[in-house]
Amino acid sequence: MTHDDAPAGSGVGGIPRGTLFALAAVIAFSTSPILVLWAAPLSPFEITVGRLASATMLVWLLARLNGQPLLPRRADLPRFVGFGFVTALHFLSYIASLNFTTIAHSLAIVYTAPIFVTLFSVTLLKEPIARRKWLGVIVAVLGITVLAGFEPRLNKRMILGDLLALASAITFGLYSVAGRSQRQRYGLFTYAGTVYGLAALWMLPAALLNLTPAGYRSSSLLALLAAGLIPLGVGHTLYNAALRRTHATTVNLIATQEVTGGVLLGALLLGQMPQVNEIVGAAIALAGIVLVLV
DSSP: OOTTOOOSOBOSTTOBHHHHHHHHHHHHHTTHHHHHHHTTTSOHHHHHHHHHHHHHHHHHHHHHHTTOOSSOOGGGHHHHHHHHHHHHHHHHHHHHHTTTSOHHHHHHHHTTHHHHHHHHHHHHSOOOOOHHHHHHHHHHHHHHHHHHSSOTTOOHHHHHHHHHHHHHHHHHHHHHHHHHHTTTTSOHHHHHHHHHHHHHHHHHHHHHHTOOGGGOSHHHHHHHHHHIIIIIIIIIHHHHHHHTTSOHHHHHHHHTTHHHHHHHHIIIIIOOOOOHHHHHHHHHHHHHHHHHHO
16 A cells, blocks of 8 residues: 555544545636636647646656655556546546536536446446445436536537537546556555646647647636646645545545536636526535435
8 A cells, every 4th residue: 555545534523534635626626617718719639738737747746745756667657558548538528528518518517427437436446336325326417417408508519518528527437446446556646647647648749730829828828827736736636635535436426516616616707607407406416415425
């Protein structure tokens, strides 16, 4: 077991440490859609590479400060190359979806991920979830469905964005179980830094082919840096820390509240006011998370 793989334990007020990490990750995650949209007109490929590269630098700095190696053993590099590819697809499809559909739709569909996390946890990690908690998963996904459904503005452009968000959800499920699978093999910062860095390398050729010189202005670059450091460097690293201490389904269900945070910030900062179904859906999803956690 690596030295940062502490048992679940209790954090503040008896709340499990993994739950606290997941809640903190949600706060950081919620800034993601706003920062990504502010990074326009950079292409989704450029934004993906920039986010991943800046997050890699932050996590590698933390690895150095904590005495962890920057890279895994050579024999494990092929496995990490695969992890990086899945991670790159997750972030690219999510960022691209925001160009075609609303923040509420994108986040809501991305967070059907608990279905895929649960399936992959059972089939790949042999970690079944308790039967009583399946109800919470179903309720949470129902809430997300309500949030995304009954959309009067639905058109071909939104459907494309929704399909990209679904691809992001599936790869998020794989990304989540990959992070949990390595918890006893590598320290958190070694794992996260390597995966972020390899994901950036996967996307680099596409970014070079889709350069947008007009996008390289101070406001876009500042938003891009913040999108790499806050929701990715801090948020996703906390998410991976939570995965090391708590079942992947529980962590991912907590992370679904990025939907609520993202919708609220979208309303406050971008004027994307939530519809009634989006508010009701977020409330139902939160009820499902409570069912899983209690």
